[in-house]
Amino acid sequence: xxxxVAHQGWVAPMDRSNVDTDAMMPKQYLKCIxxxxxxxxxxxxxxxxxxxxxxxxxxxxRKNPDFELNKTIYQGASIxxxxxxxxxxxxxxxxxxxxxxxxxxxxxxxxxxDIFYNxxxxxxxxxxTLKPEQxxxxxxxxxxxxxxLTVNLQEKRVTLANGEFYSFELxxxxxxxxxxxxxxxxxxxxxxxxxxxxxxxxxxxxxxYFTPLR
Amino acid sequence: xxxxxxxxxxxxxxxxxxDDEAALIYIDRHIIHEVTSAQAFEGIELAGRSIWRSDSxxxxxxxxxxxxxxxxGKAGFVDKLALLQVTTLDDNCDKNNIVQFKLNDQRQGIVxxxxxxxxxSLPGMTIVCGDSHSSTHxxxxxxxxxxxxxxxxxxxxxxxxxxxxxxxxRVLVNGCLPLGITAKDLILYIIGxxxxxxxxxxxxxxxxxxxENLSMEGRLTVCNxxxxxxxxxxxxxxxxxTENYLHGRPYAPKGAMWDSAIQYWRTLxxxxxxxxxxxxxxxxxxxxPQVTWGTKPDQVxxxxxxxxxxxxxxxxxxxxxxxxxLSYMSLNSGTAISSLSLDQVFIGSCTNGRxxxxxxxxxxxxxxxxASTIKRAMVVPGSGLVKQQAEAEGLDKIIMAAGLxxxxxxxxxxxxxxxxxxxxxxxxxxxxxxxxxxxxxxGGRTHLVSPAMAAAAAIAxxxxxxxxxxxxxxxxxx
Numbered sequence: 224x225x226x227x228v229a230h231q232g233w234v235a236p237m238d239r240s241n242v243d244t245d246a247m248m249p250k251q252y253l254k255c256i257x258x259x260x261x262x263x264x265x266x267x268x269x270x271x272x273x274x275x276x277x278x279x280x281x282x283x284x285r286k287n288p289d290f291e292l293n294k295t296i297y298q299g300a301s302i303x304x305x306x307x308x309x310x311x312x313x314x315x316x317x318x319x320x321x322x323x324x325x326x327x328x329x330x331x332x333x334x335x336x337d338i339f340y341n342x343x344x345x346x347x348x349x350x351x352t353l354k355p356e357q358x359x360x361x362x363x364x365x366x367x368x369x370x371x372l373t374v375n376l377q378e379k380r381v382t383l384a385n386g387e388f389y390s391f392e393l394x395x396x397x398x399x400x401x402x403x404x405x406x407x408x409x410x411x412x413x414x415x416x417x418x419x420x421x422x423x424x425x426x427x428x429x430x431x432y433f434t435p436l437r
Numbered sequence: 438x439x440x441x442x443x444x445x446x447x448x449x450x451x452x453x454x455x456d457d458e459a460a461l462i463y464i465d466r467h468i469i470h471e472v473t474s475a476q477a478f479e480g481i482e483l484a485g486r487s488i489w490r491s492d493s494x495x496x497x498x499x500x501x502x503x504x505x506x507x508x509x510g511k512a513g514f515v516d517k518l519a520l521l522q523v524t525t526l527d528d529n530c531d532k533n534n535i536v537q538f539k540l541n542d543q544r545q546g547i548v549x550x551x552x553x554x555x556x557x558s559l560p561g562m563t564i565v566c567g568d569s570h571s572s573t574h575x576x577x578x579x580x581x582x583x584x585x586x587x588x589x590x591x592x593x594x595x596x597x598x599x600x601x602x603x604x605x606x607r608v609l610v611n612g613c614l615p616l617g618i619t620a621k622d623l624i625l626y627i628i629g630x631x632x633x634x635x636x637x638x639x640x641x642x643x644x645x646x647x648x649e650n651l652s653m654e655g656r657l658t659v660c661n662x663x664x665x666x667x668x669x670x671x672x673x674x675x676x677x678x679t680e681n682y683l684h685g686r687p688y689a690p691k692g693a694m695w696d697s698a699i700q701y702w703r704t705l706x707x708x709x710x711x712x713x714x715x716x717x718x719x720x721x722x723x724x725x726p727q728v729t730w731g732t733k734p735d736q737v738x739x740x741x742x743x744x745x746x747x748x749x750x751x752x753x754x755x756x757x758x759x760x761x762x763l764s765y766m767s768l769n770s771g772t773a774i775s776s777l778s779l780d781q782v783f784i785g786s787c788t789n790g791r792x793x794x795x796x797x798x799x800x801x802x803x804x805x806x807x808a809s810t811i812k813r814a815m816v817v818p819g820s821g822l823v824k825q826q827a828e829a830e831g832l833d834k835i836i837m838a839a840g841l842x843x844x845x846x847x848x849x850x851x852x853x854x855x856x857x858x859x860x861x862x863x864x865x866x867x868x869x870x871x872x873x874x875x876x877x878x879x880g881g882r883t884h885l886v887s888p889a890m891a892a893a894a895a896i897a898x899x900x901x902x903x904x905x906x907x908x909x910x911x912x913x914x915x
């Protein structure tokens with residue numbers, strides 16, 4: 224995974240709370256067995272007026288002019304702004320693949336749902352929370368115009384074009400892995416011996432968990 | 438030092454390394470299905486890694502499988518991409534020596550119905566599956582959670598998960614559930630109180646007299662919907678109900694192994710002096726039959742009440758949410774829930790596709806007919822074995838005589854990733870777990886209810902208070 228140190232980009236505001244992963248990536252796209260190429264289907268039901276499916280050419284579908292991310296000023300945005308409980312519901316990682324493939328590198332929200340939050344970091348997307356009043360301020364500033372932000376993970380700071388800045392919190396472990404672009408599986412397998420030792424002892428204590436399924 | 442919660446105990450006994458902030462925990466059981474595993478296997482292969490412990494994995498296809506004409510096998514798939522995904526699961530399981538209950542296996546079904554009924558989900562285990570409703574298995578005093586595909590790959594490769602420890606939340610349900618009130622009403626009521634994010638960052642333990650009195654099936658229903666309150670894991674303490682359910686199940690330990698297991702399992706309760714970070718106390722007698730009115734599971738009211746006034750929302754953000762929900766659901770504040778006419782009725786899913794649920798439905802519909810205004814009402818067993826059991830009890834005949842369709846096992850219209858779905862604008866009484874926009878079909882409108890409430894709605898054509906409905910006796914079933 225690529226290292227993430229800092230990112231400067233345009234903000235796309237999605238003024239909704241409880242945006243669920245069914246909305247981010249509707250069910251019909253979960254049939255695919257590939258891991259990228261989901262960008263045109265992110266927020267599908269909201270984004271297009273015509274129904275879609277894997278085999279429907281998106282260029283033939285009319286875009287919904289009322290959907291916030293379709294507005295011209297937000298095209299090319301790489302920072303998604305939303306409100307509380309972003310990513311609730313289904314564990315489908317396709318939701319994150321969709322947001323990532325749409326071009327977003329950072330999602331800023333008041334709060335995130337647990338599984339979605341993990342899925343973001345596992346795909347190199349920085350999910351960060353700010354205080355409600357800071358989120359409110361960002362919505363005010365980005366409501367009718369393109370706004371640029373700099374997100375610095377090294378300094379744990381979000382800086383506005385006018386110089387205003389907000390500090391954010393992130394667990395050190397996640398931050399370290401993002402900064403260094405570390406792959407979770409690879410880092411875990413560095414502890415292979417510890418896992419094997421644990422497994423041996425666990426099997427002695429609880430042999431009934433180790434009966435092979437047949 | 439204070440005592441440990443049930444969650445603390447299971448966490449502690451699976452800690453490979455690290456601390457609460459950045460831990461590596463060992464996973465005992467991994468359940469997989471077709472939708473969230475293909476990319477994980479591909480990742481393993483591309484990295485040249487191997488599966489750490491194939492014999493800890495149980496697989497079955499469920500999300501995409503058609504629920505009609507099962508005898509056709511794979512030829513019954515209309516959707517070729519869905520078929521490719523199921524075939525990919527077959528290939529991955531065959532290649533890696535993973536046990537799979539394939540499409541035509543009598544044991545095939547929804548992962549969260551199959552694991553428990555096979556005794557593959559055991560007390561004290563850590564259990565994961567690439568599906569958010571994996572919280573279901575916590576009903577066995579296990580630490581069960583839903584994970585994303587990257588994490589599925591991680592567990593395949595290392596038998597471990599990198600995690601942060603959750604905080605502890607106890608939902609204490611005092612007293613007994615009134616007559617006619619089910620586990621589904623209880624969990625919908627709890628979600629209504631906690632909100633969809635109330636459990637975020639927590640593991641929820643359900644406790645109290647009403648929980649203790651629930652059957653294993655009811656407990657699975659409660660733990661299943663934990664994620665709808667934002668918590669990844671829900672747990673219920675081990676007791677005689679758990680023990681009786683597991684004894685003799687195919688994958689449950691046998692003989693001396695069973696004896697040694699139950700000695701340990703009986704310790705799987707929170708200590709009397711355990712401290713919870715947060716607690717919700719509920720009086721069971723306050724709970725009425727529940728119906729969701731909106732597009733989130735916490736937008737729920739009693740069947741006897743009305744669609745709420747926007748002005749009663751807690752703040753401007755919630756008011757905007759409710760407005761969007763009312764508009765999507767085509768509802769007005771003040772409309773009586775019982776006046777809502779329905780187009781479809783769906784009974785099934787990992788929440789309510791177990792034998793007890795099907796019996797409840799049969800009691801309601803026996804000798805009656807589905808209302809002529811209902812376009813389709815279907816009952817989808819959670820597994821092939823649930824179907825077999827129901828048929829042995831004659832429930833299928835009662836259900837079909839009343840005009841409901843009797844299907845083969847699968848996720849069906851809960852996720853609508855298969856031919857079962859709502860048309861745009863259709864209103865559905867559903868025993869599933871999510872009423873999100875588009876969940877059961879683009880533009881479809883879902884109201885979550887208990888199986889008995891859904892069955893009664895199928896007969897009446899609109900919602901009715903199940904407490905006013907006379908239930909039939911089922912022969913040989915008490």
